Amino acid sequence: MARALLEALNLQVHYGGIAAVKGISFVVEEGEMVCLIGANGAGKTSTLKALARMIPSRGEIHYDRERIEALPGHALIARGLALVPEGRGVFARLTVVENLMMGAYHREDSREISSDLEKIYGLLPRLKERRTQVAGTLSGGEQQMLAIGRALMGRPRLLLLDEPSMGLAPLMVEKVFEVVRKVAAEGVTILLVEQNARLALEVCSRGYVMESGAITLADSSAALLADPRVRAAYLGE
Amino acid sequence: MEILLQQIINGLTTGSVYAVVALGYTMVYGVIQLINFAHGEVVMIGAMVAFSVITALAGSGLPPLLIVLAGVLAAIPSCMLMGYLLERVAYRPLRHAPRLAPLITAIGMSIILQHLALLAWGRNPLAFPQIIDNRVFSVGGAAISTVQIAIILLSLVMMAGLSGFVYRTRFGIAIRATAENVHVAGLMGVNANRVIAATFVIGAALGAVAGVMYGSYYGIAHYTMGFNLGLKAFSAAVLGGIGNIAGAMLGGILLGLVEALGTGYVGELTDLCDWPPAHDWLTAQCADGGNFVLFGSNYQDVFAFLMLILVLVFRPSGLLGERVSERA
Numbered sequence: 001m002a003r004a005l006l007e008a009l010n011l012q013v014h015y016g017g018i019a020a021v022k023g024i025s026f027v028v029e030e031g032e033m034v035c036l037i038g039a040n041g042a043g044k045t046s047t048l049k050a051l052a053r054m055i056p057s058r059g060e061i062h063y064d065r066e067r068i069e070a071l072p073g074h075a076l077i078a079r080g081l082a083l084v085p086e087g088r089g090v091f092a093r094l095t096v097v098e099n100l101m102m103g104a105y106h107r108e109d110s111r112e113i114s115s116d117l118e119k120i121y122g123l124l125p126r127l128k129e130r131r132t133q134v135a136g137t138l139s140g141g142e143q144q145m146l147a148i149g150r151a152l153m154g155r156p157r158l159l160l161l162d163e164p165s166m167g168l169a170p171l172m173v174e175k176v177f178e179v180v181r182k183v184a185a186e187g188v189t190i191l192l193v194e195q196n197a198r199l200a201l202e203v204c205s206r207g208y209v210m211e212s213g214a215i216t217l218a219d220s221s222a223a224l225l226a227d228p229r230v231r232a233a234y235l236g237e
Numbered sequence: 238m239e240i241l242l243q244q245i246i247n248g249l250t251t252g253s254v255y256a257v258v259a260l261g262y263t264m265v266y267g268v269i270q271l272i273n274f275a276h277g278e279v280v281m282i283g284a285m286v287a288f289s290v291i292t293a294l295a296g297s298g299l300p301p302l303l304i305v306l307a308g309v310l311a312a313i314p315s316c317m318l319m320g321y322l323l324e325r326v327a328y329r330p331l332r333h334a335p336r337l338a339p340l341i342t343a344i345g346m347s348i349i350l351q352h353l354a355l356l357a358w359g360r361n362p363l364a365f366p367q368i369i370d371n372r373v374f375s376v377g378g379a380a381i382s383t384v385q386i387a388i389i390l391l392s393l394v395m396m397a398g399l400s401g402f403v404y405r406t407r408f409g410i411a412i413r414a415t416a417e418n419v420h421v422a423g424l425m426g427v428n429a430n431r432v433i434a435a436t437f438v439i440g441a442a443l444g445a446v447a448g449v450m451y452g453s454y455y456g457i458a459h460y461t462m463g464f465n466l467g468l469k470a471f472s473a474a475v476l477g478g479i480g481n482i483a484g485a486m487l488g489g490i491l492l493g494l495v496e497a498l499g500t501g502y503v504g505e506l507t508d509l510c511d512w513p514p515a516h517d518w519l520t521a522q523c524a525d526g527g528n529f530v531l532f533g534s535n536y537q538d539v540f541a542f543l544m545l546i547l548v549l550v551f552r553p554s555g556l557l558g559e560r561v562s563e564r565a
Contacts, residue, residue: 074426077424089418093413105407154426
């Protein structure tokens with residue numbers, strides 16, 4: 001078995017007195033693609049935000065043999081941990097290329113950055129067409145592509161993806177997931193958070209099911225897809 | 238016609254200064270949504286420091302331009318340090334406090350800085366030594382002085398420089414990204430504290446030069462000069478759309494022009510003797526070419542704030558602003 005790239009132990013997130021994440025533990029191994037599924041409000045986004053140090057949390061977070069819970073959020077991308085936030089979070093008033101260059105903000109290797117930019121344009125040709133356009137004028141799907149492309153510009157080892165399908169038309173969702181698959185094929189480890197459980201389980205090898213702040217099931221995607229509880233609660237059967 | 242041209246020249250001069258000061262307000266607001274009311278005082282300190290250096294060197298026999306340059310070069314780092322300390326000591330501890338707390342602190346810092354300047358430089362207006370031969374040129378019947386030309390040109394250079402920095406450099410793009418979404422910028426590895434400190438320091442450096450320009454234009458520096466200048470520059474930033482860099486430049490120039498034209502024409506326009514006769518008493522006052530002016534040029538300061546009120550009533554987001562309402 002590959003070694004763990006990310007491990008959360010007893011992770012807890014509180015908002016005021018309300019516990020959003022109630023001491024969950026999970027592992028993401030190097031090179032795998034894992035999903036975290038669950039209903040709206042189960043604590044999936046809070047979990048990702050805690051991993052990316054955007055919000056305070058309790059418990060341990062091990063990333064690449066280092067404890068990262070005390071690090072500031074802006075120190076993580078240089079270690080290869082990138083988050084594509086829920087709602088995409090593109091800089092609407094910056095151009096597409098400026099957004100992409102922000103993804104490489106922490107890097108100093110300007111020659112490599114330009115070659116990565118060309119690679120991203122190859123993967124996401126729509127972004128190249130619109131590179132001088134202000135990101136706020138892009139469609140939702142294009143913004144999602146931009147958010148992923150921007151994260152890739154940071155050369156991540158671990159990509160945290162928060163609801164990439166949110167608010168997108170089915171055709172666009174398919175395109176976004178095709179890109180996600182390609183990224184995974186390049187060896188980037190991915191932790192995917194999705195409400196669309198079927199879609200998530202179809203692309204990932206393993207999954208965790210989250211329910212009101214706790215992990216209730218953890219298994220291979222095939223087993224979860226066959227599990228009657230998952231089928232009833234998340235696959236609408 | 239000469240009045241029009243003359244007031245345009247005067248308005249461009251003061252407007253350039255307003256624009257440069259307004260940039261300091263707007264950059265800080267853009268990033269942390271704080272109106273740094275102490276910015277006017279930073280500008281004042283710039284004028285004061287330059288005054289001290291220029292006065293000290295005035296008799297030294299150095300070339301006058303070099304002396305002025307030394308004054309500016311002393312003012313800039315002093316103000317940058319002050320801008321940095323303001324952010325570090327007064328605002329950063331309140332970063333996550335309710336919005337009213339840093340606002341009140343800003344007003345408090347403004348008062349503190351004014352009174353520190355009062356202690357250091359005294360209560361009397363300080364006359365800038367006239368070491369540079371301020372020549373006056375005639376353009377179409379209007380006068381423009383070397384100082385005015387220098388102020389307008391220098392301001393344009395600074396505005397172009399700032400635009401280049403903010404729109405072309407990596408750190409400039411990071412500043413705009415942080416202004417838009419500080420959390421996502423953090424995900425890109427942007428250290429928000431550094432960006433915020435940078436906006437204060439850059440705004441203060443621009444303000445230092447603006448202070449020297451303002452002081453040498455009117456020939457005096459005074460510990461209260463930052464208050465009025467700061468309020469007008471703030472009005473200019475709001476007029477252009479606070480948080481918007483191009484807006485601050487546009488707002489500053491427009492405000493200077495409105496103020497100058499308003500001041501130039503308000504006397505003529507409110508001379509009741511030019512109006513249809515309303516009363517025998519007034520007709521008597523106007524006999525023999527007399528006049529009865531309702532509002533004179535001492536109403537100069539009214540125009541800036543009248544404009545601020547009109548903007549807030551009719552277009553709160555300013556001329557180039559977009560999303561102030563959702564944040565106010």
